[in-house]
Amino acid sequence: MKLQQLETFFWTVRLGSFAAAADRLNATHSAVSMRLRELERHFGTELFDRSHRTARLTPKGRELMEYASRILDLSTEVEHRMKAPDTISGVVRFGVAEVVTTSWLPALITLIATRYPNVQLEIEEALTSDLMRSLDDGALELILAPGHTNMANAATLSLGTVEFVWMASPALKLEKRPYRAAELAQWPIIGLKQNSFHYATIENMFQREHARYRYLARCKSLTVVASMAMAGMGISYLPRRSYEAEIARGRLQLIEVDPPLEPVEFIAAFSLGHSYSLARAVAELAQNVSTFDKRATVQNS
Numbered sequence: 321m322k323l324q325q326l327e328t329f330f331w332t333v334r335l336g337s338f339a340a341a342a343d344r345l346n347a348t349h350s351a352v353s354m355r356l357r358e359l360e361r362h363f364g365t366e367l368f369d370r371s372h373r374t375a376r377l378t379p380k381g382r383e384l385m386e387y388a389s390r391i392l393d394l395s396t397e398v399e400h401r402m403k404a405p406d407t408i409s410g411v412v413r414f415g416v417a418e419v420v421t422t423s424w425l426p427a428l429i430t431l432i433a434t435r436y437p438n439v440q441l442e443i444e445e446a447l448t449s450d451l452m453r454s455l456d457d458g459a460l461e462l463i464l465a466p467g468h469t470n471m472a473n474a475a476t477l478s479l480g481t482v483e484f485v486w487m488a489s490p491a492l493k494l495e496k497r498p499y500r501a502a503e504l505a506q507w508p509i510i511g512l513k514q515n516s517f518h519y520a521t522i523e524n525m526f527q528r529e530h531a532r533y534r535y536l537a538r539c540k541s542l543t544v545v546a547s548m549a550m551a552g553m554g555i556s557y558l559p560r561r562s563y564e565a566e567i568a569r570g571r572l573q574l575i576e577v578d579p580p581l582e583p584v585e586f587i588a589a590f591s592l593g594h595s596y597s598l599a600r601a602v603a604e605l606a607q608n609v610s611t612f613d614k615r616a617t618v619q620n621s
Contacts, residue, residue: 448466474590476590
């Protein structure tokens with residue numbers, strides 16, 4: 321039995337098909353099939369029920385999956401703990417939310433390049449639910465996004481919290497006093513699309529007071545949302561630290577709400593199935609580099 325065979329078995333099960341495993345491992349479909357056949361010959365038992373189109377496990381296959389995950393975890397951890405970082409190579413596919421991109425992501429990339437010069441990064445920016453879906457189906461190994469540290473089906477590290485506040489152009493002449501959700505509903509809302517934490521937060525705020533509101537626009541980018549707010553087109557919910565300069569220049573003003581909204585926690589999340597990996601090493605670096613507020617968060621992995 322070879323470690324490469326176990327890794328091929330693990331990713332075939334994790335991703336659900338021989339083709340997906342071949343793509344993940346940069347191998348041919350025939351190479352994946354050969355490794356799995358060799359593993360079955362080694363154990364003298366079938367690991368996959370090939371009467372189905374997807375890679376379904378036999379009872380013995382399910383049993384081996386538990387061992388394979390533990391063996392690969394230990395193997396990868398030994399590699400990372402014992403080898404010099406500059407000898408480690410591989411590819412990390414990770415996704416980020418826009419707030420990370422526009423704050424400390426460059427510092428993280430610089431640190432990774434310094435610590436692991438032979439590691440390649442493939443980075444995707446997307447809305448939260450899209451990132452979660454890509455993590456779940458194996459297209460991404462790590463995500464840095466809004467969430468919570470008890471996320472199902474993933475191990476997580478807290479990156480800290482971000483204060484989001486309601487903002488508008490001073491041209492809208494909102495008073496400097498706390499507003500209830502029902503009062504804010506008289507202005508058009510500019511927000512992110514439905515598959516974002518942003519949309520869910522706004523929806524919950526207005527639903528709690530049974531207040532009807534209307535969207536002027538739903539976008540994929542907070543930068544676009546902010547620019548529309550600065551143009552006086554409506555009110556928006558934005559990360560305060562990202563727009564301090566615009567507030568200081570009088571292009572945006574803060575809107576107090578009653579009750580105030582809780583800060584948004586951000587996490588580094590990676591699959592539970594193979595818990596120690598290069599992705600986890602990057603997640604640990606992200607936790608150290610993050611400039612988000614860590615005073616109210618607790619690490620949970």
